[in-house]
Amino acid sequence: MPKIPRLAQLVLVIGGIYAGFWLIFDLLLGQPIPASLMGMYMFFVVTGVLMVFTATEESTRQLVDPIQALVEEPGRRLMRNVVFFLVPGLAAVAVFLQMQPSDEAPLELRSIHPAPPSSAKIFGKRYDLMSLENPYRHLEKDDPEQFRELVAAGGEVYIRNCQYCHGDKLDGKGPYAQGLNPVPLNFQDIGTIAQLQESFLFWRIATGGPGLPKEATPWISSMPVWQEFLSEEQIWQVILYLYDYTGHQPRSWGHE
């Protein structure tokens, strides 16, 4: 079997990796890699493949010699002209397609967690968010029965008020979710409430979208100001429920 030229190997490896990404994520898993990330992935895949193909002198020569011959040898004039026409032509087509106007909304960089203020005024009182703790959390060990009751009460609060957007499975897929952009948070995701202290949740739930910080705007959130509809106890209860249902632990600094 004749050996595949080095340049063709390079193209095949890069194409193969790209096809592999598409096959695994788009077809098999049904979760495509976003174009913004795919561009970065492929840039470094190409860099890595080029590094391997040029790590030794012999390999570099095998890669570069055919290109050099194409440019320099008089006998390859026809091929050279075709390549010199095709490569910039393809680049021009790619640029043209990218510059086409579309109805797509412009991309937005969105930060997932707004930074909390040091303290916040909630229910008419000022809370130090750094030291604030869930007053019921200690019951998890001290009085498990009462703790279960509070979790159940929190569940009721959740189903009555929150599941319309955040979903009955707490996965951000409530009946209204598709009408919102950005869509509501998925609490099951390891990157959301599992990364945060309970005081952060208390602040976000109580002050909602209008209570988002002045820094790093614009924030977009249709989260209601729940302190106007729920009591302080109910907010702490629903926080217990969020962690209990998802199995996550709130962020803390001390060992259990």
Added chain:
Amino acid sequence: MKGVGDSKRMINGHMLYCNAKNPFGSSSVRSLLGFMVLAFAMVLGGSTDLPAAAVDAAPGAVQGAADTVPSGISAPDLTATDYPTVPGVNSRVTVWLVAQLHLWFAAFVLAVPIFVFIIEAIGMKTRDQRYDDMAYEFIKISITAYSLTAILGGLLLFSLIVFYPHLFSYLSEVFGESMFYYALAFFAESAALYLYYYGWHWLQGGFRKWLHLSIGLVLNAVGTTLMFLANGWVTFMMSPAGIDPAGVFSGDTWVAMHNYLWNPINLHRFIANIAYGGSIVGAYAAFRFLSAGRPEERAHYDWMGYNANFIAILALLPLPFAGYYLAAEIYAYSQQMGITLMGGIFAWLFIIQAVLIGTLFLSANYYLWCGMGRSDGAARYNGYIKYLAIAIIGSFLVWFTPHTLVLTNEELKALGGPYHKYLGPLGIMPAKNTAVNIMILFTALSFLFYRRSNRIATVTWVNAGNAAQLALYTTGIANLLFLGIYHGYFTNTVYKVAASIPQVMTTLIIIVVSITLDSLMYRGSREVAPLNWGRVPNRAQYALFLLAVAFTWLMGLMGYIRSGIRQHWHVTDVFRDASPDAYTPTLGYAANIVSIGTILFMVLVIFVFWLSQISSRRTDARGYWKGVQGG
């Protein structure tokens, strides 16, 4: 360690350490500094409204003159008109660029003496003069850079006084003594450096060489002290200590200096400086290699470049751990700052940071792989390069995968929400820590292959040794994956953060044990082919350039983040920034400023390299000088 009289208080949710005692009796020194600031301001004021501002801003001076003992230092409540302006000059950008350029040069000139000291010591131990010559050439480069560091430091001081007089005045009030000692230490640093450099050829052999090495030690001790002092000022602005609940500073200089983030920054900057210094010297060697005409010159600069790269990699390996420690401490100090840093608007700059750090690893590895071509014996290891690349690139992709994805509406629909079920979990720290540990391990493996490239082990237990190496790496990587996956995703945050320590320990143990084992295996080894210094492709030199540029850009970017997370505060939660620039610039704008700084620095560095070349050139001026016949 805090003194007996210390008390711990909370203000705005931050832990603060206060000590009402002042062992230095600093009010007089403060007053002196206050007058100095005033004098500087009057000299520089010109057409600005600076003198008036400076009088307001030097409460220590006024209070001192009135013979009253200040009970504390309050941060002034400013308005936009309190910030002097110079037509056509943007205050923030000026201070930003000057501070960054000063820091780049300072990092370089502090780092070079550290490894020059080590290389000189190696030369003394091995009695191989090549090391001594190389050490001398390294310090020679840093001499010109030293002048530039001092010039830029002066420019920074004047820029602060001109554009931010109240802030400078406040900081000089808080840090009075340390600023004075800083100036004194700078004299000591200069004296030690000039003695070390100009005395190099004079202090040779026997006791004189020991004396020379001792001067190098003093030089490093003073240089590191200087950096620690300046770090105290910078970290005080991020995590102020000694502030009472009313926002008044009532501690002493040591309390202000020994604030929450001082040591994490000290450690991080100390290690990073060495890596950075190595990379800049590597770029110098590459510059000289590419412009060398004679084979001996190419061989010399190839060897120099290899050593510089070795220093850069050696310091780069523990750097992510020091960075993680710093970030964890920032988070522990203030959840607000931590979230702004890693989950808020600055998180996007961390994606660029991740890309640049990955670029450092790629450049360093590529340089090693290309360098294996110096010996024909390396052909045995060429086949492994692709596996090293797969592991490193694979880890790199995980390392920079963001937590929040930038999605088009169509992609949002296709994913069923803003979260990627499979890539989303790669966006949080446990995945990053695991990936970076694996990248570090495979970089160490590249180095191991490089070391072996021209030798064959002759010990009888060579197969057992190789099996042990394989087992060490396999179990180590399995442990990294277990710690990262189990503790990172299936336990609470305390264990998740804590798991990073055994991960680091695993990596360090593997590196130390495998290099020790390899050294024993290759003791008395046979050379399979000679190592031809100078036989390295030019593209390897460009990898060295890339290393230096990526380092510079990375430092600029992280410097901006470190400073920017204070947001609208000069001193977090204590001294509000009321200037017209008290807003967080857009990411693109910030990245552009950092890039401009990087280009400016590179131009200045190339100038330094060029200067070091012309010092050895001579022009034949026969006929120009009276009575001189020769050229």
